[in-house]
Structures are given as C-alpha cells and as structure tokens.
Amino acid sequence: MIEGLTGTGTVDTVTVTTIDRKEYTARIVGRDETSDLALLKIEGSGLPFVQWGDSTRSRVGDWVIAIGDPYGVGSTVTAGIISALHRAITQSGAYDRYIQTDAAINMGNSGGPMFDLNGNVIGINSALISPTGASVGIGLAIPTELAKPVIDSLMRGQRPSRGYLGVGLQPLDDNLAPSLGLPKDSGEIVRSVVAGGPGARGGLQQGDVIVRVNGQPVTPDQTVSYLVANTPVGSRVPLDIIRGGRRQIVTVQVGQRPTEDEVARQGGIGTIPNVNDNNPAVTPQKALGLSLAQLTPELAQAANLPPKAHGVMVTAVDPNSDASDKGFRRGDLIISVNNQLVTGPAQIVAAVAAARQAGRSSVLLLVKRGNGSERFVGVDISGH
Secondary structure: OOEOOOOOOEOOOEEEEOOOOOEEEEEEEEEEOOOOEEEEEOOOOOOOOOEEOOHHHOOOOOEEEEEEOHHHOOOEEEEEEEEEEEEOOOOOOOOOOEEEEOOOOOOOOOOOEEEOOOOEEEEEEEEEOOOOOOOOOOEEEEEHHHHHHHHHHHHOOOOOOOEEOOEEEEEOOOOOHHHHOOOOOOOEEEEEEOOOOHHHHHOOOOOOEEEEEOOEEOEOOEOHHHHHHOOOOOOEEEEEEEEOOEEEEEEEEOEEOOOHHHHHHOOOOOOOOOOOOOOOOOEEEOOOOEEEEEOOHHHHHHOOOOOOOOOEEEEEEOOOOHHHHOOOOOOOEEEEEOOEEOOOHHHHHHHHHHHHHOOOOEEEEEEEOOOOOOEEEEEEOOOO
C-alpha cells in the first residue's frame, strides 16, 4: 500500500519523479489493502505509458524485465526468468498467487512493473523472500490477471468487488490430511463459520472439507479464497464438500467481501497466560502427549477464554510428543476430536482409542487459544 518509509502508516501526499527528473504531485485515486494496490494520478501532457499484458499466458522460463527504484538509487532495470507461477507465500487469501522471478527485486522495487519481452506489463513487483533482506533470486509480482480488475474498479471510483463465503479455512496439508483419511492438498477444511454469513446460510458447517468450487478443484494453487473471490457477487455456486466421510454438494449464494478491518474482527490468534498449578482432576492422555482437565469457570478465566467456552483444558504437554511439535501449550482448549464435541477428558481418551482401533495414525483436534479463532490440528497417535 501507499505507506511510509518504515512500512507502517499510510501517507496522503505522494510525489512522482519521472525519468527526466520532473516532479509531479500525485493524487491518490484509491487504495485497496486486500490486494496491496493503489492507484495514483498526475496531471501532465505528452507522458509515455505502458500497456497491460496477459499474465495467464506467461510460462515458467519466460524472460521478464523488472523496473523499480531499489534503495532509492534511482530507476533501475533488472532481468531474469519466470521461476514459478501461482506461487503462494501465506497459504491464505484471494491474492496469495504471485509470479516468482529471479530478476533482482529489492526494497524499493515494490509497485514497479514487470514486463514481458514485448514491453507489456504482466505483473506488479510486490515482495521478495530473503534471509538477508536483499535479493537472493526469489522476487514476487502480483500478476495482471489479479491487478487489472482492482485498478479498473479504483478508476471507476468503486471498491473492488470480491466474492465472500464468510468461513475460516485451513489447507489439507501433511498435518491435517492423515487425520481425515484424505489425500493432502486436495481441499480445505472449514474451521469457522461466520454467523449469518453466506456460508452459514448455504448450510456449510465447521469441519466440512471443501474439495471443489463451481466444479473447479481446490488445490494449493487454486484455493477456495481465490476461486470464490473471483466469482461474481450474488451468484449461486455449488460447493463439493466432504462431511462425516461422505461427499455431498451444498449451494451457496456468494456475498460481497467486507473490508479487511471487518474480516480481522471476525477472528484472530490470541495468546495464553499460564494456568495455575492447582488444576483439578488432571487426566494424562499418553497417546496424545497431553494432560487434560475438565473445564471450570476458574480455568476458563485463567486461560482468557470466553465465558461460554466449552471443551477440555490442556494442563500439561509432553515435550517429546507430536502435540508439542504442533505447538500445543498449557491453557489450550480442545473443543472436538474428529469433529465430535467433547466436554470431558474421558471422551477424548475414548475417541483416541477408537481412532487407533480403526487403524488411524492421527486424530483431528479443534483447538482454541484464549480469545483467538478456533483451529484444526492433526496430532499423531501412533506412538512412533
């Protein structure tokens, strides 16, 4: 976004300096935080301009040219090839879908164009991945297939229109897939549903696994967020889901995505203070590597949990367990095991025993930390 030099806070005045060192005061026509794009306008005549290209026709290995102002040294051109398409760096969001290049991109390149060899803009330089903060050959650009609709909307004075389900999602990675008995990278699990949102009205439930959106498979390159965001608002879309091990289809009317501030208020990740040592009725669960206790009002208050929280409290974590490797901490709340709600330690012990008897190597836990959002975690119970 249009930010200060430190990357924090927005600015309201921008000066554009052209290659002949003329300076223009730019008007900020519009900003879009979701896509990390903004549109500026300057008043001038005889100014050169560039054309949008078609990033969907780009191929890995194609040569590209990046222009920017790295470290404020002045206009700089670098060249390289496209290293990857549809590269995800956060595994979430409608715009986590970048062109990766080995053309040198450094701090100050952001907002500059990425050209194909015909001089068409196929991307907007956006970020880099680096252990040092300088280019190591992993630069990222927002493809024009995503950027152009946003800029077109801002030119019309409109907020970009994006489809919205009103659900929190997690990918079926190596952690979650085994606990569900599904192949990895073949869908996303619904970890939360916004009350009254499009997903809730369409019948989506926590624990559903979305495997197709309008006939398109859900993959790491083609996430639910991406597919839905690029679906017209108001359209009715079939979602192929797996619920309780059975495939079915639900139809959802796509809503308008709210602002990022509104989305952020719907959930987050909280921190947990330590729980007092005088915990009642602690039940060790060796297969999970966790000690568990019945949730009491005192424990809920100590763990900063909402008054209406329900589940089983984690009171200790075996440091040598898979649960420890997955980040479990004392004070975490287990809400369900394999999509079955639990209210006491005995239910978790029974669910783990049933999973092991069924030949499962892991179980799916729904966990809450403080006032943060609920999240699914797969925990190994094989004892290896």
